[in-house]
Amino acid sequence: xxxxxxxxxxxxxxxxxxxxxxxxxxxxxxxxxxxxxxxxxxxxxxxxxxxxxxxxxxxxxxxxxxxxxxxxxxxxxxxxxxxxxxxxxxxxxxxxxxxxxxxxxxxxxxxxxxxxxxxxxxxxxxxxxxxxxxxxxxxxxxxxxxxxxxxxxxxxxxxxxxxxxxxxxxxxxxxxxxxxxxxxxxxxxxxxxxxxxxxxxxxxxxxxxxxxxxxxxxxxxxxxxxxxxxxxxxxxxxxxxxxxxxxxxxxxxxxxxxxxxxxxxxxxxxxxxxxxxxxxxxxxxxxxxxxxxxxxxxxxxxxxxxxxxxxxxxxxxxxxxxxxxxxxxxxxxxxxxxxxxxxxxxxxxxxxxxxxxxxxxxxxxxxxxxxxxxxxxxxxxxxxxxxxxxxxxxxxxxxxxxxxxxxxxxxxxxx
Amino acid sequence: xxxxxxxxxxxxxxxxxxxxxxxxxxxxxxxxxxxxxxxxxxxxxxxxxxxxxxxxxxxxxxxxxxxxxxxxxxxxxxxxxxxxxxxxxxxxxxxxxxxxxxxxxxxxxxxxxxxxxxxxxxxxxxxxxxxxxxxxxxxxxxxxxxxxxxxxxxxxxxxxxxxxxxxxxxxxxxxxxxxxxxxxxxxxxxxxxxxxxxxxxxxxxxxxxxxxxxxxxxxxxxxxxxxxxxxxxxxxxxxxxxxxxxxxxxxxxxxxxxxxxxxxxxxxxxxxxxxxxxxxxxxxxxxxxxxxxxxxxxxxxxxxxxxxxxxxxxxxxxxxxxxxxxxxxxxxxxxxxxxxxxxxxxxxxxxxxxxxxxxxxxxxxxxxxxxxxxxxxxxxxxxxxxxxxxxxxxxxxxxxxxxxxxxxxxxxxxx
Numbered sequence: 098x099x100x101x102x103x104x105x106x107x108x109x110x111x112x113x114x115x116x117x118x119x120x121x122x123x124x125x126x127x128x129x130x131x132x133x134x135x136x137x138x139x140x141x142x143x144x145x146x147x148x149x150x151x152x153x154x155x156x157x158x159x160x161x162x163x164x165x166x167x168x169x170x171x172x173x174x175x176x177x178x179x180x181x182x183x184x185x186x187x188x189x190x191x192x193x194x195x196x197x198x199x200x201x202x203x204x205x206x207x208x209x210x211x212x213x214x215x216x217x218x219x220x221x222x223x224x225x226x227x228x229x230x231x232x233x234x235x236x237x238x239x240x241x242x243x244x245x246x247x248x249x250x251x252x253x254x255x256x257x258x259x260x261x262x263x264x265x266x267x268x269x270x271x272x273x274x275x276x277x278x279x280x281x282x283x284x285x286x287x288x289x290x291x292x293x294x295x296x297x298x299x300x301x302x303x304x305x306x307x308x309x310x311x312x313x314x315x316x317x318x319x320x321x322x323x324x325x326x327x328x329x330x331x332x333x334x335x336x337x338x339x340x341x342x343x344x345x346x347x348x349x350x351x352x353x354x355x356x357x358x359x360x361x362x363x364x365x366x367x368x369x370x371x372x373x374x375x376x377x378x379x380x381x382x383x384x385x386x387x388x389x390x391x392x393x394x395x396x397x398x399x400x401x402x403x404x405x406x407x408x409x410x411x412x413x414x415x416x417x418x419x420x421x422x423x424x425x426x427x428x429x430x431x432x433x434x435x436x437x438x439x440x441x442x443x444x445x446x447x448x449x450x451x452x453x454x455x456x457x458x459x460x461x462x463x464x465x466x467x468x469x470x471x472x473x474x475x476x477x478x479x480x481x482x483x484x485x486x487x488x489x490x491x492x493x494x495x496x497x498x499x500x501x502x503x504x505x506x507x508x509x510x511x512x
Numbered sequence: 513x514x515x516x517x518x519x520x521x522x523x524x525x526x527x528x529x530x531x532x533x534x535x536x537x538x539x540x541x542x543x544x545x546x547x548x549x550x551x552x553x554x555x556x557x558x559x560x561x562x563x564x565x566x567x568x569x570x571x572x573x574x575x576x577x578x579x580x581x582x583x584x585x586x587x588x589x590x591x592x593x594x595x596x597x598x599x600x601x602x603x604x605x606x607x608x609x610x611x612x613x614x615x616x617x618x619x620x621x622x623x624x625x626x627x628x629x630x631x632x633x634x635x636x637x638x639x640x641x642x643x644x645x646x647x648x649x650x651x652x653x654x655x656x657x658x659x660x661x662x663x664x665x666x667x668x669x670x671x672x673x674x675x676x677x678x679x680x681x682x683x684x685x686x687x688x689x690x691x692x693x694x695x696x697x698x699x700x701x702x703x704x705x706x707x708x709x710x711x712x713x714x715x716x717x718x719x720x721x722x723x724x725x726x727x728x729x730x731x732x733x734x735x736x737x738x739x740x741x742x743x744x745x746x747x748x749x750x751x752x753x754x755x756x757x758x759x760x761x762x763x764x765x766x767x768x769x770x771x772x773x774x775x776x777x778x779x780x781x782x783x784x785x786x787x788x789x790x791x792x793x794x795x796x797x798x799x800x801x802x803x804x805x806x807x808x809x810x811x812x813x814x815x816x817x818x819x820x821x822x823x824x825x826x827x828x829x830x831x832x833x834x835x836x837x838x839x840x841x842x843x844x845x846x847x848x849x850x851x852x853x854x855x856x857x858x859x860x861x862x863x864x865x866x867x868x869x870x871x872x873x874x875x876x877x878x879x880x881x882x883x884x885x886x887x888x889x890x891x892x893x894x895x896x897x898x899x900x901x902x903x904x905x906x907x908x909x910x911x912x913x914x915x916x917x918x919x920x921x922x923x924x925x926x927x
Contacts, residue, residue: 110548112539115532119553124527133525134560136553138534145549287583287624307584308523309665317528373795373816379802380788380795383816387794390870390902398822400815401788401798407813407856441822455805484614485644487805489667 098270100131101157103149105165105174106249107140118163118247118254125263130272130321131159141171150181154242159266164249166232168212175217175235178244182237184219189233192216192224196231225261229253236265275328276303276319278352279339282312282500289314292342296335303331311489312496313356345507348500357385360499360506364395364445367510371502372441373399374412374433376424376450377466378491382498398441402433408450412436425450425461427469427478434469434476445472445505447498453487463487466494470501472509477501513684515546516572518564520580520589521664522555533578533662533669540673543734544681544689546574556586565596569657574681579664581647583626590632590650593659597652599634604648607631607639611646640676644668651680690743691718691734693767694754695774697727697915704729707757711750718746726904727911728771760922763915772800775914775921779810779860782925786917787856788814789827789848791839791865792881793906797913813856817848823865827851840865840876842884842893849884849891860887860920862913868902878902881909885916887924892916 102122108114119136126133135153139145146165153160165174179186193216200212215232218224225234230253235246245262247254281289286309290297293316297305303320318335322328340347348359364371373382373396383399386392400411405424408414413436414429422428433448451466452458464483469476481497483490517537523529534551541548550568554560561580568575580589594601608631615627630647633639640649645668650661660677662669682689696704701724705712708731712720718735733750737743751765763774779786788797788811798814801807815826820839823829828851829844837843848863866881867873879898884891894916898908 109535110538110551111542112535112537115530115535116551117530120524120527120530122527123525127526134555134557135564136525136531138551140549142549149550285624287626290584291624291626306522306586308528309582311667375795375799377802378799379807379811380790380798380814380816383795384793384799384906387792387816387818387868388903388906390868392794393818396794396816397819398815398817398826399795400813401795401802401811402813403802403808404812411813453802453805482616486671488803489644491799491803 100159101135179219189218361389369444372443374437374448377453430467430469515574516550594634604633776804785858787858789852789863792868845882845884
């Protein structure tokens with residue numbers, strides 16, 4: 098079955114609000130196994146809305162309309178849908194009574210006449226109760242197409258969908274959609290796709306799709322099945338195969354786990370502490386780790402050593418090193434990491450020194466970053482050449498620093 | 513002129529991402545005085561995208577397409593647009609060179625063959641340079657309709673639009689739209705709006721609109737006029753009036769200046785240095801300051817003291833203070849700031865200690881944050897109760913910390 102979304106509201110076309118309802122509905126429809134090929138936004142204009150509904154009717158089985166059910170003259174969704182589905186509007190007395198009660202409960206003296214418009218129901222429509230506002234939802238079942246009208250405010254739409262529309266839609270279909278996310282570091286999106294092109298081409302259930310994030314690639318594995326257990330049986334061997342191909346480049350298969358959360362999880366598991374000595378990232382590595390709830394188990398202190406003098410005094414980087422190789426060098430990164438572990442008394446230390454840009458720093462080009470990571474007498478230093486804005490260079494450096502820590506832990510302790 | 517947006521991407525139809533690009537583009541088009549009646553989302557499907565483009569061509573003067581310019585086989589926007597506008601694709605050597613350089617700079621061994629697809633350009637198209645990724649943007653000027661193709665990732669799309677597409681679109685209209693942004697800290701959006709409601713109601717040219725950001729309010733003053741000088745004459749008295757009403761709550765009238773850039777500008781102007789001692793923000797205050805290019809003039813070093821022992825050892829916070837009042841207290845914040853200035857030898861120091869959440873910390877509720885700021889023997893500590901997620905609490909704390917520094921400088925030295 099094919100579903101599409103029409104959001105009604107000039108405030109979306111003006112950019113005053115972002116259409117988060119579409120994302121919510123899209124996610125829920127995907128879970129229900131409904132195919133979605135179109136989402137549309139139109140303003141509070143009768144002609145254009147009618148056209149959008151007629152187009153949707155011609156190509157989809159279900160149309161979900163959001164917004165335009167309010168009490169004002171701008172709110173035209175109910176009227177235009179009735180027209181498109183050839184229904185007459187009548188005042189539903191039960192709905193009218195609920196609206197009056199809603200206002201009494203709120204302590205309002207009287208119901209605005211305009212609110213009575215919200216009690217108008219197209220003939221034959223199913224009324225969806227609104228526990229969080231006055232506008233009821235409506236389901237109009239046509240011959241080849243069903244329209245579901247939902248109020249625009251998310252705090253009204255979401256509970257109405259979850260409690261009344263989801264069960265309605267679920268009763269129409271036969272299959273469930275279930276997906277798992279595999280998250281990778283250290284492989285570009287194009288290379289990742291090349292490495293699984295055969296799998297993408299061969300698979301129809303489950304399907305594979307790649308997504309690029311800053312410094313990361315996510316692969317979504319999606320299966321359709323009668324229930325979650327059957328979907329899981331389809332997905333598991335695909336995940337195993339991805340592990341075979343990408344190995345420790347995969348940092349998690351938990352949809353909700355970020356790279357920093359995976360790093361904190363690993364450090365906690367092996368009872369390791371970490372500290373950071375940062376120059377161009379200016380505290381962003383520490384801040385990113387500390388954004389994980391419970392990070393206090395693994396990080397106690399951290400240093401931002403932006404000038405040479407601080408690198409020397411706080412971390413013990415030798416003046417001769419700074420003089421001979423400069424602050425942006427493999428040698429300085431190494432001494433920063435080693436000095437950081439010493440000063441903070443942490444098991445692992447990571448250091449970042451580089452040129453965030455936008456300009457070059459002498460003969461060092463913008464984007465040149467050295468990252469050091471030390472554990473138990475071993476220090477690794479990597480050299481990176483990032484592109485993009487100052488922010489982007491720093492964001493990339495943070496990802497690489499976290500990933501180096503992750504690999505250092507795995508090499509010494511396993512995953 | 514009528515503009516519409518077509519977002520291309522199955523990830524939007526599946527609800528994996530929310531279409532924030534549409535909101536950004538809608539806002540900017542509204543500022544340009546372009547009418548927008550439709551927004552559409554279609555998946556990575558050639559037939560449906562072609563249909564959407566043809567429909568848009570029949571009713572709009574400008575189509576902005578987002579997404580689908582990546583290197584993989586899913587990315588079809590370039591090909592389908594070329595078809596819809598009857599253009600042939602050729603390899604643009606300059607673009608190809610840029611892509612190759614991008615990968616070399618990133619340190620990747622070789623460019624995936626698929627990335628070369630991104631160098632394909634429809635004949636006669638204007639190429640928009642992408643400073644933050646590999647996919648160039650494209651403008652295809654047809655007879656009755658122009659298509660503008662932009663990459664999907666917001667960190668690529670936004671700068672490309674602001675630097676290259678906005679001026680392009682602005683040059684198409686007869687009148688110039690010119691706007692100035694007034695940025696405030698320390699006033700809520702609803703209060704700000706109340707304070708200028710008379711101005712909003714009275715003005716039609718220039719118009720005023722408020723935007724809420726985390727911890728900030730932005731007021732955009734937009735004028736239409738024949739040229740920039742005339743627009744400026746309309747805008748200037750409005751800006752003066754806003755200064756009268758909001759005073760030092762206004763931190764800048766420069767559209768591109770962030771709060772941290774304004775703080776760095778002020779510190780530089782008065783030749784002051786700063787350091788930070790951070791607990792719950794974990795380095796985010798320092799990182800935010802260091803994100804400003806040229807921050808090395810004002811910040812030399814900074815400390816992340818997440819555990820009590822580090823607060824004592826690095827900053828000299830007294831054990832008795834930590835014991836009696838705990839780490840999350842006005843007293844600790846004060847000693848952190850004062851100890852930080854001492855340790856770093858900076859003119860100004862700012863300290864942050866609090867409960868980022870999600871859970872409470874003993875009797876200290878999540879969201880409770882103390883921020884201290886000291887200069888020249890004077891220390892101010894403010895207590896805040898922030899709402900929202902861990903990330904949100906920390907983001908708010910950073911804004912307040914920066915704003916305290918700003919006000920401290922202004923009080924002692926003027927703006």
